Amino acid sequence: MDIEKTQELPLNLGPQHPSMHGLFRMVVNLEGEKITKIEPKMGYLHRGMEKLAESRTYSQFIPYTDRLDYLASPHNNWAYVQTVEKLMGVEIPERAEYLRVIFGELARIASHQVCIASTALDLAGWTAWSYLFRDRERICDMYEMTAGSRLTVNIMRIGGICAEPPAEFWPALQSFLDDTPEMLEEYYGMFFGNEIAQGRLKSVGILSKELAENLSITGPVLRASGVDYDVRKAEPYSIYDRFDFKVPVLTGCDSYDRTIIRMDEIVESVKIIKQAVRDIPEGPIMAKVPKVIKPPVGEVYHRVENPKGELGFYIVSDGTTKPSRVRIRPATFINLQMLPIVALGWKIQDVVAIFATLDAVLGEVDK
Amino acid sequence: METINNLMVTLNNLFLIITAFIRSFFADPHSLWADLTMNVINFIIVVVIVVLAALILILLERKVAGWTSQRPGPNRLGPRGWFQTIADAIKLLGKEDVTPEGADKFMFKVAPMIIFSLPMLSLAVIPYGYQLAPINLDLGIIYYLAITSISTVAFLMAGWGSNNKYALIGGMREVAQMISYEIPLLFSVLGVVMITQSFNLGVIVEAQKSLPFIILQPLGFVIFIIAGMAEVNRAPFDLVEADQEVVAGPFVEYTGLRWGLFFLGEYGNMTAMSALAATVFLGGWQGPAFFPGWIWFWMKAGIIIFFMMWVRWTFPRIRIDHLMHFAWKVLLPLSILNIFLTGLGIYIYRLVMGG
Numbered sequence: 001m002d003i004e005k006t007q008e009l010p011l012n013l014g015p016q017h018p019s020m021h022g023l024f025r026m027v028v029n030l031e032g033e034k035i036t037k038i039e040p041k042m043g044y045l046h047r048g049m050e051k052l053a054e055s056r057t058y059s060q061f062i063p064y065t066d067r068l069d070y071l072a073s074p075h076n077n078w079a080y081v082q083t084v085e086k087l088m089g090v091e092i093p094e095r096a097e098y099l100r101v102i103f104g105e106l107a108r109i110a111s112h113q114v115c116i117a118s119t120a121l122d123l124a125g126w127t128a129w130s131y132l133f134r135d136r137e138r139i140c141d142m143y144e145m146t147a148g149s150r151l152t153v154n155i156m157r158i159g160g161i162c163a164e165p166p167a168e169f170w171p172a173l174q175s176f177l178d179d180t181p182e183m184l185e186e187y188y189g190m191f192f193g194n195e196i197a198q199g200r201l202k203s204v205g206i207l208s209k210e211l212a213e214n215l216s217i218t219g220p221v222l223r224a225s226g227v228d229y230d231v232r233k234a235e236p237y238s239i240y241d242r243f244d245f246k247v248p249v250l251t252g253c254d255s256y257d258r259t260i261i262r263m264d265e266i267v268e269s270v271k272i273i274k275q276a277v278r279d280i281p282e283g284p285i286m287a288k289v290p291k292v293i294k295p296p297v298g299e300v301y302h303r304v305e306n307p308k309g310e311l312g313f314y315i316v317s318d319g320t321t322k323p324s325r326v327r328i329r330p331a332t333f334i335n336l337q338m339l340p341i342v343a344l345g346w347k348i349q350d351v352v353a354i355f356a357t358l359d360a361v362l363g364e365v366d367k
Numbered sequence: 368m369e370t371i372n373n374l375m376v377t378l379n380n381l382f383l384i385i386t387a388f389i390r391s392f393f394a395d396p397h398s399l400w401a402d403l404t405m406n407v408i409n410f411i412i413v414v415v416i417v418v419l420a421a422l423i424l425i426l427l428e429r430k431v432a433g434w435t436s437q438r439p440g441p442n443r444l445g446p447r448g449w450f451q452t453i454a455d456a457i458k459l460l461g462k463e464d465v466t467p468e469g470a471d472k473f474m475f476k477v478a479p480m481i482i483f484s485l486p487m488l489s490l491a492v493i494p495y496g497y498q499l500a501p502i503n504l505d506l507g508i509i510y511y512l513a514i515t516s517i518s519t520v521a522f523l524m525a526g527w528g529s530n531n532k533y534a535l536i537g538g539m540r541e542v543a544q545m546i547s548y549e550i551p552l553l554f555s556v557l558g559v560v561m562i563t564q565s566f567n568l569g570v571i572v573e574a575q576k577s578l579p580f581i582i583l584q585p586l587g588f589v590i591f592i593i594a595g596m597a598e599v600n601r602a603p604f605d606l607v608e609a610d611q612e613v614v615a616g617p618f619v620e621y622t623g624l625r626w627g628l629f630f631l632g633e634y635g636n637m638t639a640m641s642a643l644a645a646t647v648f649l650g651g652w653q654g655p656a657f658f659p660g661w662i663w664f665w666m667k668a669g670i671i672i673f674f675m676m677w678v679r680w681t682f683p684r685i686r687i688d689h690l691m692h693f694a695w696k697v698l699l700p701l702s703i704l705n706i707f708l709t710g711l712g713i714y715i716y717r718l719v720m721g722g
Contacts, residue, residue, distance in 0.1 A: 009532060009536075011532050011533075011536075017614065018610045018611050018614060019611040019612065030536075033536075033540075033687055120683065121611070122611045123611070123683035123684060124602060124603070124605070124609065124611060124683050124684035125682070125683040126432070126436060126680060127432075127435050127436045127680050127681060128683075129436075130436035130437060130438060131436070131437065134437060191683070194682065194683060196603055196682055196683050196684070196685050196689075197683045199685070199686065199689050200683065200684075200685075200686050200689075347686065347687060347688065348536075348612050348613075349609075349611075349612050349684070349686050349687065350686070352611055352612055
């Protein structure tokens with residue numbers, strides 16, 4: 001202690017910290033307010049999902065997938081059941097496909113709303129946060145009408161969907177879709193139009209196109225860096241090839257574009273749902289699948305476009321009722337790689353903002 | 368009509384009458400003992416103002432927050448939830464008093480006391496009505512600003528004494544912010560001082576009989592409100608206690624009533640800042656005669672308090688470098704411009720009026 005000199009201050013942000021969504025921890029080195037080093041630490045929410053899958057039957061694992069990215073649980077169900085269906089070679093009825101698209105896109109809207117809201121909250125925009133959550137409630141209500149729960153919906157089944165939406169679902173959906181332009185205008189006016197918010201987000205945390213491609217970033221974060229890549233277009237799954245929609249791409253590469261692109265995606269999702277509601281046929285909602293699911297020996301990989309990015313399931317079957325190995329490719333775990341590279345040199349406040357725009361859900365990161 | 372006029376005069380001078388009544392108990396109403404008694408009573412009244420203001424404002428803040436974000440706010444305890452703050456205060460009283468290991472105990476314990484005492488000191492020079500300043504000080508404004516700048520030291524003491532990195536960062540932010548914003552704050556009231564030729568708040572209020580200084584000094588008022596919000600750490604300038612970044616800044620290690628003292632101090636400071644703004648720019652207790660002066664004063668202060676709450680629940684938090692840029696590159700030049708324009712105006716006024 002005889003040498004006195006200016007030192008960097010190591011600081012633990014998380015795992016219990018108001019701006020770390022869930023249980024994320026990063027150890028940052030500070031030089032005043034400036035960040036000179038970031039070390040993300042994960043695993044505080046690790047529940048061993050992949051190992052759990054090995055001791056459960058194929059259907060029993062569906063509720064576990066809800067707990068991956070719990071803000072968009074229908075998408076996780078969807079990715080998993082489609083993987084199993086691909087393995088078994090099951091064709092599912094038209095109506096079930098349409099319903100899956102409707103709930104998937106509703107989940108995308110809800111997830112993006114939470115992302116924008118939590119970005120606003122991390123910038124101390126409490127009011128904007130409450131407005132977004134108020135509108136998300138309506139989607140939760142629609143989940144509840146159909147599946148009975150509001151967050152971890154568990155709505156998909158191997159071969160179809162759990163239930164036919166009740167009669168009051170359709171008017172609720174219609175009025176929600178009609179109100180979205182107004183909502184988006186309100187969000188913009190509440191938050192993004194604000195000078196301070198723009199100052200906090202614009203040209204902060206630049207993720208260049210090359211870096212994004214090299215780190216295999218996916219989802220809105222990638223598209224905000226100017227790469228036109230969406231699994232729904234690149235490798236259309238389910239019935240996405242029937243719908244007319246655009247993939248919004250922005251070239252700002254900064255926190256602002258990473259947030260605003262989610263507003264554009266909500267617009268596109270609304271378009272898809274409107275087409276699905278228009279075209280939805282009558283018919284059964286479950287395919288004829290055996291009571292005991294026993295896929296043939298083999299392995300399969302399937303990926304979908306989760307609101308956060310590319311979500312993939314890799315399943316190895318040994319012909320029994322339980323999978324021999326399940327591997328999950330989470331979107332945000334891989335997206336989080338950019339954080340220590342991109343956030344270097346910014347202030348504490350910017351790191352909080354950059355982390356929020358990545359839309360990390362720790363259930364998915366830690367599995 | 369006559370009786371109503373009489374009633375208004377009585378109401379207006381209500382507190383002066385009470386003072387005269389108390390003083391009449393003494394053989395010589397202006398003896399040293401009478402003055403001492405009055406000083407003690409004045410002090411108690413200021414303490415009551417700070418505590419009452421905090422009790423009311425905390426609830427009001429939550430109601431305003433609820434109103435802006437479309438939710439009811441506290442509505443369970445008492446009529447429309449009006450007793451919520453009292454319940455919260457009782458809860459704070461019952462909490463364990465924790466002093467963290469490795470803390471500088473003296474600094475840690477003294478800091479909340481200093482912070483709580485500052486708004487009382489600064490509220491003591493505000494004229495609440497006609498001849499109703501607890502202390503009529505000739506250097507009122509300078510005294511007020513000197514007192515508010517002491518809180519920098521107290522926040523730094525809390526930040527350093529807590530032995531916590533978040534608290535330290537918060538404390539350092541506080542120092543940077545306060546030093547930057549004190550200068551435009553002082554400069555923005557200098558225009559008013561130039562016009563009235565006095566630092567005495569009573570004289571400044573008297574000078575606003577015909578029109579409040581917000582009309583003569585609109586730029587000064589805007590600078591004062593912005594710098595004042597930064598000075599009392601209200602959003603969007605609440606970087607000191609920014610919960611998304613430094614959890615609660617200097618308060619992070621405090622529990623129970625010590626934490627409550629910080630809270631009381633915060634709302635007391637806010638009241639004091641609004642009171643000063645109402646006195647210097649909005650004409651203080653001056654107003655049309657259908658309300659007594661002291662009601663006018665609190666109405667004007669209340670409008671500014673409401674404005675501060677409204678801003679807090681609307682704006683996101685500003686970034687630290689933008690905060691500094693804003694103080695030194697925008698507010699400071701503007702406040703100097705304001706002084707220059709005021710001087711020019713006074714010069715032209717004198718040239719024309721031949722004064």
